[in-house]
Amino acid sequence: MKMIAAARLRKAEERAMMARPYADRLQSFLDGFTISPENVPHPLAETRGTIRKRGLLLITSDRGLCGSYNGNILREADNWLNANGRDNCLFYIIGKKGVNYYKRRGGNIKYSMLDIDQTINHKQIKEITDTLAADFIAGEVDEVNVLYSKYVSPAVCKQTNIPLLPIQSAESETEHKGPAADFIYQPSSEALLEILFPKYLYTRIITSLAESFASEQGQRMVAMTNATDNAEEMVRLLTLKYNNARQTAITKELLEIVGGAEALEK
Amino acid sequence: MADQNYTLDIMTPMKSAFKGDVRTLIARGTDGYFGVLANHAPMLAALDFGPLHLRTADGADKWFAVSSGFFEVRGNKAAILVETCESKDEIDVERARKAKERAEERLKNRDNVDIRRAEAALLRALIRLNIASR
Numbered sequence: 001m002k003m004i005a006a007a008r009l010r011k012a013e014e015r016a017m018m019a020r021p022y023a024d025r026l027q028s029f030l031d032g033f034t035i036s037p038e039n040v041p042h043p044l045a046e047t048r049g050t051i052r053k054r055g056l057l058l059i060t061s062d063r064g065l066c067g068s069y070n071g072n073i074l075r076e077a078d079n080w081l082n083a084n085g086r087d088n089c090l091f092y093i094i095g096k097k098g099v100n101y102y103k104r105r106g107g108n109i110k111y112s113m114l115d116i117d118q119t120i121n122h123k124q125i126k127e128i129t130d131t132l133a134a135d136f137i138a139g140e141v142d143e144v145n146v147l148y149s150k151y152v153s154p155a156v157c158k159q160t161n162i163p164l165l166p167i168q169s170a171e172s173e174t175e176h177k178g179p180a181a182d183f184i185y186q187p188s189s190e191a192l193l194e195i196l197f198p199k200y201l202y203t204r205i206i207t208s209l210a211e212s213f214a215s216e217q218g219q220r221m222v223a224m225t226n227a228t229d230n231a232e233e234m235v236r237l238l239t240l241k242y243n244n245a246r247q248t249a250i251t252k253e254l255l256e257i258v259g260g261a262e263a264l265e266k
Numbered sequence: 267m268a269d270q271n272y273t274l275d276i277m278t279p280m281k282s283a284f285k286g287d288v289r290t291l292i293a294r295g296t297d298g299y300f301g302v303l304a305n306h307a308p309m310l311a312a313l314d315f316g317p318l319h320l321r322t323a324d325g326a327d328k329w330f331a332v333s334s335g336f337f338e339v340r341g342n343k344a345a346i347l348v349e350t351c352e353s354k355d356e357i358d359v360e361r362a363r364k365a366k367e368r369a370e371e372r373l374k375n376r377d378n379v380d381i382r383r384a385e386a387a388l389l390r391a392l393i394r395l396n397i398a399s400r
Contacts, residue, residue, distance in 0.1 A: 018279070021277055021282065022277040022279050023279070025277060025338075025347055026336075029336060029347075122349075183310060184307055185310055185311075186295050186296075186310070186312065187295075187296055191312065192336075195312050195334070199335070199336075199349075203279060206279050
């Protein structure tokens, strides 16, 4: 189990690391358009005055035996739920553990995806993206966050809750770059945003998943390493105990034989 | 002249597909093909599914089939962000050929087909086959 987890971790970690530069770059493209979301109305960037319903895309695992991975992320989800009021929250859950948890605890599960392909396939991600975008545009939710486990190291992951929709470019960067006025936009900046928004949402989801999968495998490896170590210690103690008992039995038998022989000689 | 070249980074969510110095590149934007040489003015362009041609600093030609995405250049640093980027060797020729046949079949019996989707699929298959045969 430990070896399997380690091999999977290596792959998942690599994927998460690969996704980061792409996501960062896309973010910087978006940040370049600071002024635009107000100027260019796009349904995915619409900020609503009153927030009636909040959505949360929660990423958990399908399988257990991964230490406190699910426990930690579900605790975060509960905090979010308590902060926003149970009735105003809708869940979009990936992974069996999260679905089971909120089924038992009575959360509003709007959408769930089980048995997600850990190699990350386009079709599934597209389905999630489209569901979120459609619900947001239809006004079923006025705000969507994503809660995932950011991968730090095999033993450490950080539960991260960030806004997903409406799409906003990073604030507070009036001094910090952004494409200058002489930037050429091909075709136009409006048309670019039209393409950028759905891609951005898609990328956000793909990176959240990649990070979560890496975290999950890391946690699993640590849990399995601990289990292996504990088992080895247990084997050592039990072997000792067994040998003790065996020795006692042999000694006892020898004493009986010797005692019996002595009795005969007399 | 050292500034005939500029650096290019091709990134996908799965991997970094190319990183290095190039002399020219020709890509398919949403408005048509465009080429970029060193010292290009800052630009952000949307890319459509299409072939991507690079001539690297040492004069070698490289071809890729890329999906839709973005191209950015500023200060002799260029980046391409696409969902997939397949080099000549990475293309699954058999799969592309099958996709081509499927799309052609759909376009032949026109009824009840999403023609735009079939055409797009055909185009993708043709581009892949074209790149693979280079």
